[in-house]
Amino acid sequence: MKKKVDKEILQKFFHAAFSVDNVVFGFDESDLKILLIFRGAEPYKGMWALPGDLVYLKEDLDIAAQRVLNDLTSLENIFMEQIHTFGRVNRHPFGRVITVAYYALIKISDYNINASSWAENAMWFSINQLPNLPFDHAEIIEFAKNAFKEKALRQPIGIELLPKNFTLTQLQHLFEAIQETKFDTRNFRKKFLSMGLLIDTNKRSNGSAHRPATLYRFDFTKYNKLQKSGFSFHL
Amino acid sequence: MKKKVDKEILQKFFHAAFSVDNVVFGFDESDLKILLIFRGAEPYKGMWALPGDLVYLKEDLDIAAQRVLNDLTSLENIFMEQIHTFGRVNRHPFGRVITVAYYALIKISDYNINASSWAENAMWFSINQLPNLPFDHAEIIEFAKNAFKEKALRQPIGIELLPKNFTLTQLQHLFEAIQETKFDTRNFRKKFLSMGLLIDTNKRSNGSAHRPATLYRFDFTKYNKLQKSGFSFHL
DNA sequence: GCAAAAGTGTTAGTCATACACCCATGT
DNA sequence: ACATGGGTGTATGACTAACACTTTTGC
Secondary structure, eight states: OOOSOOHHHHHHHSOBEEEEEEEEEEEOSSOEEEEEEEOOSSSSTTSEEOOEEEOOTTSOHHHHHHHHHHTTBOOOSOEEEEEEEEOOTTSSTTSOEEEEEEEEEOOTTTOOBOTTSGGGGEEEEETTSOOOOSTTHHHHHHHHHHHHHHHHHHSGGGGGGSOSSBOHHHHHHHHHHHHTSOOOHHHHHHHHHHTTOEEEEEEEOOSSSSOOOEEEEEOHHHHHHHHHTTOOOOO | OOOSOOHHHHHHHSOBEEEEEEEEEEEOSSOEEEEEEEOOSSSSTTSEEOOEEEOOTTSOHHHHHHHHHHTTBOOOSOEEEEEEEEOOTTSSTTSOEEEEEEEEEOOGGGOOBOTTSGGGGEEEEETTSOOOOSTTHHHHHHHHHHHHHHHHHHSGGGGGGSOSSBOHHHHHHHHHHHHTSOOOHHHHHHHHHHTTOEEEEEEEOOSSSSOOOEEEEEOHHHHHHHHHTTOOOOO
């Protein structure tokens, strides 16, 4: 594959590495959360940080991001999206390492720790109560939060954070957490129901000392069809 | 700086490079254009390609992207934004190179070729009539086009492509080109004027065989103020 | 029967859309 | 005077925003 590569070029440029870092979002009935891991290796051993890793020379970027996620949890079909690449010269103490950041959306209710990995020390942190973070991870999270916030307005991706069946109240609280604002209950329900994308499961929530709520699920099939014919979701 | 770096890690990972590639947009009264350069060096010598370059080990990513742009034109204060990072394993014949793509917005009317560089062979191509492109540059342009299209709906960045003074007709044609659609003239003008962000320069366009048009300029100062107090532009 | 969250409609204002003709200039 | 693009207003329907009380359950 390598043909006519100038030795000078090789020496001058080919001594960098890159990593992927995942901002894994979850939601627990009230708060947006992020999954952090406790670093067991240098650099920054002993700090909570974003799950991430160096990318192998023969590994696609997106695959690397998935690998990092698989080391954390055995969930499948996780929503994932690249956000931004952070490339300050001195961001990594080992040398020149730029990092490509992704965010991922996980149903905390389904979440299970993948025991076979360094993820034994993973923990959910409320997005408003994060510990001190190494590298530029604080900046990355800020970026991820905004990217997700924006995107969640125009695509129904937030729903990835809820269990398969959910109540309208849960849905509203989720969107309120993402958008960091409050919505009027009647208008919120009206708008969401009028899109015709929620399927009544004929089940009710139960076990609480108040009126049970209708459980809905999101009609992804219908959404995909509508989208192809020009419909666009917006909150 | 490098402390306790495992030799194995160095050998295993630190043999990659990264580049930046710029999608430079321009507008010429009717068409969106992209600036391509004629490659004078391997790989893909002799093909038209995005202006880009390998990033030095001690050079910030954003600085590298600016450097590439400065090699092309001596314009200052150019709008530039990172879009996405492309990292397929075999995208570069010299080895593992991922590329961070940016787009930049240039006023073609002010554009001048920076003679002191490889940019002597730069040329504007209509976005709908691009030549065959090396690497994954076609994919990058597609990505850039969509990112710009989206962003231009919610921030008045498209205006960066027009000369300082412009007519409402030019403005409409620009937005039509970006959004690949047509707008109703009366509604378009109404909406834009009602934002109160266009300043009548009291000049008229001239030299054409028809009624001269009012020249406006965009009130960036006012826009920045409004934005801070919660106003949000949308087309 | 009371606490706690679920659920429901109407009105007023704002915004988007659709649509056709006269105006000012150069030749 | 004619060709060319510049410039303007209104009416209708759609959507948004504001707002308060009744229902159903567990205890």
